[in-house]
Amino acid sequence: MAETTEPGGTSDLEAILREAGLRITRQRRVILAILAEGGDHPDALALFRRASRQDATISLSTVYRTMKVLEEKGAIQRHTFEGGPARFEHADGRHHDHLIDLDSGAVIEFRSEKIEKLQEEIARELGYEIVSHRLELYGRRRK
Amino acid sequence: MAETTEPGGTSDLEAILREAGLRITRQRRVILAILAEGGDHPDALALFRRASRQDATISLSTVYRTMKVLEEKGAIQRHTFEGGPARFEHADGRHHDHLIDLDSGAVIEFRSEKIEKLQEEIARELGYEIVSHRLELYGRRRK
DNA sequence: ACTCTCTTGCAAATGATTTCCATTATCATT
């Protein structure tokens, strides 16, 4: 089996670091791998715990520092959903918004082309250009 | 001129406290008056400073406590825009979302019936019922 | 291997908000 670099894989995160002239350390590699598998939206502590299993020397500070640097490089996204601490996810291009299940805490992703368009329109009418936006729905399963 | 109770005035906030069996203290009255004039979205410190001009005995703790209690009663809304501390505004029924001017920090209110509808649809399709949501646009003036 | 400098872990610092607690004030009742 060939060594393939899947999109959204860990190697593109490493590439971002490399291109920014940043060093690829053991702890960064571990953190990047966790982010790369994706799927969920872990907070710093969850990331720290998972990373610790791979490399017991990792510190929470390093997790925070790495998140900051990756965010600045645009490699990850930071979300601060209501209530809790910041949560992170690999930014692999395709933008989406979130629906948070108030009972389970689950985060469901969605994307509405129409809403995206309408946002642009609204901003334009108000004389603005959108730099970023945040749309979060908080709800419960319908019985 | 008759003593009129305008909608969104200070007296309805007082009424909410009264109906909840809460006491109307000098400091709460001052804070409520500031919220009632509305217009902007002050954070706790701004609220504290403005209130202090009216009543020098007010403490920041009281501002926070009052915001918490009013939020629980649904009398005000708490917003945590990116970056800064929580900001508050009188919840006078009419829901709206916000556009934040990244340069000036100004907060512009807007409301899109279409977006509100689309959100409901999305949630329904995902099997959810929306309890609350948050839509924030961050942008700059178009030149 | 050498060296320059970026990173790290740990502890201490921060900033926002909450909580503790002794004192004060509200307000229903007398």
Added chain:
DNA sequence: AATGATAATGGAAATCATTTGCAAGAGAGT
């Protein structure tokens, strides 16, 4: 108006998430 039960207050200390200072350690180009 005085009383009393108890909610609210100010100030300090505690909490929580996150950042920062610093000395020691580790990338990576040579």
